[in-house]
Amino acid sequence: MKIIFSKCTPIIVTLISVLTLSCTKYQIPDQRVTAPEFDPISVSTCDPDTVYFQNAILPLVVSSCATTGCHDKTSHRDGIILSDYASIISTGEIKPGDPNDSEFFESLTDDGDDLMPPPPYSPLDSDQIQMIRQWIAQGAKNNACSDGCDTTAVSFAGQIWPMMESYCTGCHSASAPGGGVVIADYDDMVALAENGSLMGSIRWESGYAKMPTNQQLSECNISLLQKWINDGFPDN
Numbered sequence: 309m310k311i312i313f314s315k316c317t318p319i320i321v322t323l324i325s326v327l328t329l330s331c332t333k334y335q336i337p338d339q340r341v342t343a344p345e346f347d348p349i350s351v352s353t354c355d356p357d358t359v360y361f362q363n364a365i366l367p368l369v370v371s372s373c374a375t376t377g378c379h380d381k382t383s384h385r386d387g388i389i390l391s392d393y394a395s396i397i398s399t400g401e402i403k404p405g406d407p408n409d410s411e412f413f414e415s416l417t418d419d420g421d422d423l424m425p426p427p428p429y430s431p432l433d434s435d436q437i438q439m440i441r442q443w444i445a446q447g448a449k450n451n452a453c454s455d456g457c458d459t460t461a462v463s464f465a466g467q468i469w470p471m472m473e474s475y476c477t478g479c480h481s482a483s484a485p486g487g488g489v490v491i492a493d494y495d496d497m498v499a500l501a502e503n504g505s506l507m508g509s510i511r512w513e514s515g516y517a518k519m520p521t522n523q524q525l526s527e528c529n530i531s532l533l534q535k536w537i538n539d540g541f542p543d544n
């Protein structure tokens with residue numbers, strides 16, 4: 309009996325930890341969801357479990373939905389503008405705290421004609437969909453955070469490409485490239501960096517189209533791109 313017990317102890321301990329962990333991870337969402345604030349609520353430290361609208365959701369929605377001919381201010385397809393927080397919320401298609409009852413969220417995974425973005429645009433990938441789900445579940449707030457700016461070591465995989473995926477690739481995919489400019493991989497980035505249009509467009513210099521179209525990148529992101537270019541486009 310004693311032997312069986314001691315043999316079982318590690319299994320029991322593992323089971324208890326797994327159960328405790330999964331319970332913490334899959335907590336029932338906080339029901340006390342308050343009405344959205346229109347002014348951004350900004351915090352100085354980014355909580356890894358929180359999805360921030362200004363940092364993650366807005367850039368993604370702008371580059372995937374607020375494109376020319378779709379839901380930018382000028383085109384407002386079906387009367388829907390998705391270029392800033394107030395217009396996104398006032399569509400009435402987001403129910404703070406309840407992604408499953410939010411048409412905005414449903415349209416991202418629709419298997420019929422309502423799928424957004426529609427072809428030839430690529431649908432959002434599962435991480436992006438999950439991020440939007442979490443933001444709505446957390447109350448669809450107009451929140452923002454900043455973690456300081458560390459430009460000491462810039463890497464393509466660590467900072468540059470994730471930045472492009474948040475702010476640019478939705479409008480510059482190979483299937484629907486804005487202005488014919490494709491940003492699909494490292495080589496595309498190097499070509500744009502070398503011909504000057506990357507920094508010209510993100511610094512909103514005259515002679516270049518202003519990129520992204522709705523709001524300039526943060527100073528931190530602009531410095532990261534400049535550092536990546538100065539370092540000779542490291543590809544790691």
Ligand code: HEC
Binds near residue numbers: 376506519
């Ligand atoms: C909402 C869609 C949209 C987003 C987001 C967007 N672009 Fe663009 N981009 C366009 C369109 C459309 C054009 C063509 C504009 C024109 O010629 O006036 C363009 C043009 C460009 C050009 C050519 C500029 C020139 O004047 O030669 C570059 C470079 C570029 N984009 C890079 C980027 C980068 C980098 C990002 C992300 C930081 C980005 N774009 C985000 C739609 C977008």
